[in-house]
Amino acid sequence: xxxxxxxxxxxxxxxxxxxxxxxxxxxxxxxxxxxxxxxxxxxxxxxxxxxxxxxxxxxxxxxxxxxxxxxxxxxxxxxxxxxxxxxxxxxxxxxxxxxxxxxxxxxxxxxxxxxxxxxxxxxxxxxxxxxxxxxxxxxxxxxxxxxxxxxxxxxxxxxxxxxxxxxxxxxxxxxxxxxxxxxxxxxxxxxxxxxxxxxxxx
Numbered sequence: 001x002x003x004x005x006x007x008x009x010x011x012x013x014x015x016x017x018x019x020x021x022x023x024x025x026x027x028x029x030x031x032x033x034x035x036x037x038x039x040x041x042x043x044x045x046x047x048x049x050x051x052x053x054x055x056x057x058x059x060x061x062x063x064x065x066x067x068x069x070x071x072x073x074x075x076x077x078x079x080x081x082x083x084x085x086x087x088x089x090x091x092x093x094x095x096x097x098x099x100x101x102x103x104x105x106x107x108x109x110x111x112x113x114x115x116x117x118x119x120x121x122x123x124x125x126x127x128x129x130x131x132x133x134x135x136x137x138x139x140x141x142x143x144x145x146x147x148x149x150x151x152x153x154x155x156x157x158x159x160x161x162x163x164x165x166x167x168x169x170x171x172x173x174x175x176x177x178x179x180x181x182x183x184x185x186x187x188x189x190x191x192x193x194x195x196x197x198x199x200x201x202x
Contacts, residue, residue: 008120010113011036016053018046019082020062024107028057028082031112053077055116057103060094061085073098078119082107100126142179149182152189 171181
């Protein structure tokens with residue numbers, strides 16, 4: 001059973017509302033200020049203010065590609081879509097921008113606090129998942145490099161067991177990890193493939 005959700009403190013956080021001048025902005029701004037957030041607004045581009053924000057609310061009805069200073073879905077902060085139109089194309093765009101939560105328009109006197117909490121939790125879960133995927137990919141790449149290094153050592157007349165032992169001895173001699181030793185072996189014995197691997201990892 002999972003532990004109790006830790007509610008993060010929101011007082012002093014900075015929220016950016018990316019929305020054309022509208023009563024929605026005023027109503028949302030009042031809610032956020034009452035919660036204790038500092039509020040900035042921007043339109044039509046999010047601009048540099050987005051990079052210093054802790055939360056971004058954005059208009060899903062009239063938003064457009066290139067509105068944010070990052071790639072779609074790669075927002076570095078929790079993103080909350082302000083949704084009025086339920087047209088499939090607008091919903092698809094809001095999701096593509098990386099919505100962690102939503103707040104339906106028209107905005108009244110509530111809803112902002114729960115949207116902030118849900119967005120924060122969803123964003124942190126997404127960040128953890130991305131880190132786990134990156135870690136798994138790095139492990140797979142490392143294993144492939146070890147296999148490649150062993151094959152190269154076997155090409156020098158060793159059998160598989162001897163090649164593994166030799167790679168382990170090299171790692172001890174160089175005082176590096178097994179995987180790092182494999183990278184060195186590949187760089188020495190197959191520099192073209194090593195250069196290809198470096199370009200692939202960029």
